Amino acid sequence: MWFALKALSTAGYGPVLDACASCGAATGPGVPVSFDPGAGGVVCAACGERGVPVMQGTVGMMKFLQDADVGGLRSVRADGKMLREARALLGDHVAYHCGRAPKSSSVIDSLS
Numbered sequence: 858m859w860f861a862l863k864a865l866s867t868a869g870y871g872p873v874l875d876a877c878a879s880c881g882a883a884t885g886p887g888v889p890v891s892f893d894p895g896a897g898g899v900v901c902a903a904c905g906e907r908g909v910p911v912m913q914g915t916v917g918m919m920k921f922l923q924d925a926d927v928g929g930l931r932s933v934r935a936d937g938k939m940l941r942e943a944r945a946l947l948g949d950h951v952a953y954h955c956g957r958a959p960k961s962s963s964v965i966d967s968l969s
């Protein structure tokens with residue numbers, strides 16, 4: 858997930874995780890958000906008609922991974938629910954921007 862987020866960001870397709878990708882409104886703890894790959898990442902409640910609700914912890918973990926260098930990976934804390942949610946969101950984001958799911962995603966899923 859760390860590599861995918863870094864690769865997407867380098868290519869200019871990294872998901873927006875720290876503000877509404879549609880209107881730019883601030884997001885953060887206590888602000889419900891959804892994830893909409895078409896908008897480019899998390900969206901606020903006002904813009905989230907097409908998005909799927911996402912846990913704040915998942916968004917925070919993904920943002921941490923997006924910003925962290927490899928040494929920071931040791932401090933990542935996530936439960937299974939967050940990891941499953943993040944993996945699904947990231948898969949949807951990649952599939953949306955690539956036009957289809959990469960063949961490698963099923964290989965990566967089989968390793969975890």
Ligand SMILES: [Zn+2]
Nearest residue numbers: 877880901904
């Ligand atoms: Zn918004």
